[in-house]
Amino acid sequence: MRRTGAAVGIRRQHTAATDPRGAGERPDERDFLAGYDPRAFDPIAVTVDVVALTLRGGALHVLAVRRGGPPFEGAWALPGGFVRAGRESLDEAAARELAEETGLRAPALDRVHLEQLGSYGDPGRDPRMPVVSIAYLAFAPGLPDAHAGSDAAGAAWLPLEAILPGGQPAAEPSRPFEQGRRPGTHGGGTGRRPAPVRPEAQKSAEAQRSAEAPEPAESPEAAAPAVPSGQAPVRLAFDHGRILADALERARAKIEYTPLATAFLAPTFTIGELRAVYETVWGAPLHAANFHRKVLSVPGFVESTGRTETDARPGSRGGPRARLYRSGDARLLHPALLRPDREAAVR
Amino acid sequence: MRRTGAAVGIRRQHTAATDPRGAGERPDERDFLAGYDPRAFDPIAVTVDVVALTLRGGALHVLAVRRGGPPFEGAWALPGGFVRAGRESLDEAAARELAEETGLRAPALDRVHLEQLGSYGDPGRDPRMPVVSIAYLAFAPGLPDAHAGSDAAGAAWLPLEAILPGGQPAAEPSRPFEQGRRPGTHGGGTGRRPAPVRPEAQKSAEAQRSAEAPEPAESPEAAAPAVPSGQAPVRLAFDHGRILADALERARAKIEYTPLATAFLAPTFTIGELRAVYETVWGAPLHAANFHRKVLSVPGFVESTGRTETDARPGSRGGPRARLYRSGDARLLHPALLRPDREAAVR
DNA sequence: GTAATAGTGTCTCTCAGACACTATGAG
DNA sequence: CTCATAGTGTCTGAGAGACACTATTAC
Numbered sequence: 027m028r029r030t031g032a033a034v035g036i037r038r039q040h041t042a043a044t045d046p047r048g049a050g051e052r053p054d055e056r057d058f059l060a061g062y063d064p065r066a067f068d069p070i071a072v073t074v075d076v077v078a079l080t081l082r083g084g085a086l087h088v089l090a091v092r093r094g095g096p097p098f099e100g101a102w103a104l105p106g107g108f109v110r111a112g113r114e115s116l117d118e119a120a121a122r123e124l125a126e127e128t129g130l131r132a133p134a135l136d137r138v139h140l141e142q143l144g145s146y147g148d149p150g151r152d153p154r155m156p157v158v159s160i161a162y163l164a165f166a167p168g169l170p171d172a173h174a175g176s177d178a179a180g181a182a183w184l185p186l187e188a189i190l191p192g193g194q195p196a197a198e199p200s201r202p203f204e205q206g207r208r209p210g211t212h213g214g215g216t217g218r219r220p221a222p223v224r225p226e227a228q229k230s231a232e233a234q235r236s237a238e239a240p241e242p243a244e245s246p247e248a249a250a251p252a253v254p255s256g257q258a259p260v261r262l263a264f265d266h267g268r269i270l271a272d273a274l275e276r277a278r279a280k281i282e283y284t285p286l287a288t289a290f291l292a293p294t295f296t297i298g299e300l301r302a303v304y305e306t307v308w309g310a311p312l313h314a315a316n317f318h319r320k321v322l323s324v325p326g327f328v329e330s331t332g333r334t335e336t337d338a339r340p341g342s343r344g345g346p347r348a349r350l351y352r353s354g355d356a357r358l359l360h361p362a363l364l365r366p367d368r369e370a371a372v373r
Numbered sequence: 374m375r376r377t378g379a380a381v382g383i384r385r386q387h388t389a390a391t392d393p394r395g396a397g398e399r400p401d402e403r404d405f406l407a408g409y410d411p412r413a414f415d416p417i418a419v420t421v422d423v424v425a426l427t428l429r430g431g432a433l434h435v436l437a438v439r440r441g442g443p444p445f446e447g448a449w450a451l452p453g454g455f456v457r458a459g460r461e462s463l464d465e466a467a468a469r470e471l472a473e474e475t476g477l478r479a480p481a482l483d484r485v486h487l488e489q490l491g492s493y494g495d496p497g498r499d500p501r502m503p504v505v506s507i508a509y510l511a512f513a514p515g516l517p518d519a520h521a522g523s524d525a526a527g528a529a530w531l532p533l534e535a536i537l538p539g540g541q542p543a544a545e546p547s548r549p550f551e552q553g554r555r556p557g558t559h560g561g562g563t564g565r566r567p568a569p570v571r572p573e574a575q576k577s578a579e580a581q582r583s584a585e586a587p588e589p590a591e592s593p594e595a596a597a598p599a600v601p602s603g604q605a606p607v608r609l610a611f612d613h614g615r616i617l618a619d620a621l622e623r624a625r626a627k628i629e630y631t632p633l634a635t636a637f638l639a640p641t642f643t644i645g646e647l648r649a650v651y652e653t654v655w656g657a658p659l660h661a662a663n664f665h666r667k668v669l670s671v672p673g674f675v676e677s678t679g680r681t682e683t684d685a686r687p688g689s690r691g692g693p694r695a696r697l698y699r700s701g702d703a704r705l706l707h708p709a710l711l712r713p714d715r716e717a718a719v720r
Numbered sequence: 721g722t723a724a725t726a727g728t729g730t731c732t733c734t735c736a737g738a739c740a741c742t743a744t745g746a747g
Numbered sequence: 748c749t750c751a752t753a754g755t756g757t758c759t760g761a762g763a764g765a766c767a768c769t770a771t772t773a774c
Binding site: 660662663667670686689690691692693694708711 | 734735736737738739743744745746747
Binding site: 643645689696 | 750
């Protein structure tokens with residue numbers, strides 16, 4: 027029997043037994059009436075949760091807020107909130123939540139890519155009441171520290187590797203972020219290319235917090251988990267771990283056939299920076315020369331600005347000034363970039 | 374609904390109505406109340422809608438129900454209904470709706486692929502009240518006539534071409550279902566089986582009602598549209614037209630990289646039948662010889678049964694007996710099948 | 721100087737697409 | 748017989764991946 031990833035098998039549900047509502051009458055009638063008085067039904071809360079991804083110092087980070095009360099008090103969770111019934115669309119609600127948590131305003135916010143990821147509504151996912159969450163996925167360029175926004179007890183960018191060690195579903199031999207990048211570990215994670223492991227990615231987790239990306243000023247009163255320190259996997263509240271995993275897989279797939287990787291970068295960028303995005307999100311090193319040629323060969327992916335890097339280049343180890351590009355007008359990459367590996371994902 | 378005594382804040386969130394984004398007070402306090410009594414919020418109804426696609430006589434059909442009351446009384450709509458709060462997951466709700474509408478029971482229903490498509494929650498999409506719909510997409514093998522299920526005034530399989538003439542986004546020169554086999558065009562294609570396909574699809578609208586798919590006992594009072602007669606595009610109720618368009622695009626993309634096309638077929642099938650699925654869903658003719666080789670070369674896509682067609686082959690105009698295959702165990706096609714042309718279209 | 725990067729050239733292998741061709745069976 | 752299909756052989760062009768190589772800059 028087929029069925030891919032998120033597919034569900036169908037089982038026959040029976041419901042009659044426990045249905046407290048009228049037995050004889052046509053369900054449609056009930057629905058009709060319920061349509062006018064939804065309170066005849068058990069209420070379901072509708073929220074949006076946002077998985078906002080960004081790159082800080084060469085590592086993927088996700089925006090998280092600290093919960094100030096039970097359940098999961100003190101735990102990290104995805105930012106989100108209730109949809110304002112009838113007054114905003116789901117997309118608008120997600121954008122609003124993102125803006126509140128990041129403190130971004132219009133101009134900067136426009137550079138953020140936001141798309142719907144999926145909905146989560148398993149019974150019991152919130153112990154208090156039935157809640158359906160519509161999850162959104164956001165790609166943002168390097169952002170300043172998260173605002174402990176208006177309605178967030180504490181917000182911070184957490185390194186993804188602290189939450190999803192190894193990187194994700196579909197157990198692959200290639201462990202994206204942690205493994206293979208550490209000095210002591212065996213050569214290359216994927217095994218493909220032992221040498222060119224990018225040092226940036228390597229030191230990212232630590233180096234970042236200390237120097238380039240000092241963690242956001244923690245909400246003072248919150249004593250609990252500061253930004254997690256590398257090793258022990260952080261468990262997100264509710265089913266947010268699963269949502270995050272789904273989001274990561276979506277992000278990895280999406281940059282294959284769309285130019286959205288550029289959404290992680292400044293308006294102008296070098297091919298090397300773009301390659302770093304792919305390497306970080308996919309968790310695998312890419313062949314620099316071929317990547318370069320490939321990107322320039324896909325119509326509409328990037329367009330030249332005619333300029334080159336001029337200022338001091340952070341972390342540069344030397345080399346010629348790279349040319350600067352901006353995002354092109356293509357919405358789909360054609361042909362798509364191919365993720366290395368993939369073999370294992372099939373079975 | 375259950376509530377736990379000590380509940381605090383469902384999530385840092387302000388109550389929608391007030392949302393003073395209160396200066397001093399901790400938002401979490403308000404959350405406390407909000408989480409505790411969701412009725413403090415304007416209620417949002419949560420429903421699932423199912424886009425069930427099947428192939429009947431060489432044309433894509435979608436399951437639809439006729440609305441028995443306002444709004445959109447008499448119009449066709451996607452089958453769907455309210456999620457039973459706290460007692461079923463979204464997936465289960467979708468499966469339940471599909472079962473009710475198709476009248477399918479366990480064994481047959483297990484062969485149906487069902488996956489979440491996306492959520493729709495624009496304000497005003499239902500004139501009566503705020504409703505968020507989680508849409509599902511189903512691929513089903515040729516199914517019998519739709520049951521006027523327990524809660525459906527009338528249910529029927531409508532030819533997609535009657536609703537989305539021309540087929541959908543990305544307006545292509547290739548018109549999916551209507552475009553005829555151009556004599557002189559290379560062998561295969563939508564034009565493959567000129568006899569069965571064309572006329573069928575064309576007359577399907579009428580023929581179906583009279584012979585092959587007699588409309589489910591029409592809801593007597595509903596005078597409105599019988600199964601739409603070919604030409605005038607049917608407008609679905611609510612935003613279901615857009616949902617259907619999204620579903621079709623998803624289906625077209627999904628069969629590229631998953632073996633889900635086989636979900637439209639019987640447990641065993643020929644390569645020619647499989648190709649007909651692709652041609653119908655993509656609305657474009659494929660090169661028969663290359664398709665054949667390609668399918669057999671993708672690991673895990675199909676596996677041979679060792680048998681060949683034996684019975685009378687409907688619509689056959691001669692030729693050798695085709696070998697029979699069944700679906701393989703791959704979840705992803707590797708490398709993927711490529712859709713002809715491709716242009717722009719991204720969400 | 722060394723080391724690392726930007727960018728180009730070019731080879732090989734895979735695969736998609738096109739065509740040619742044989743074999744089979746319905747009418 | 749004709750004609751449409753099932754299935755195989757094979758060529759060509761595009762493109763991915765690998766490697767070699769030059770040029771440029773930080774240290």
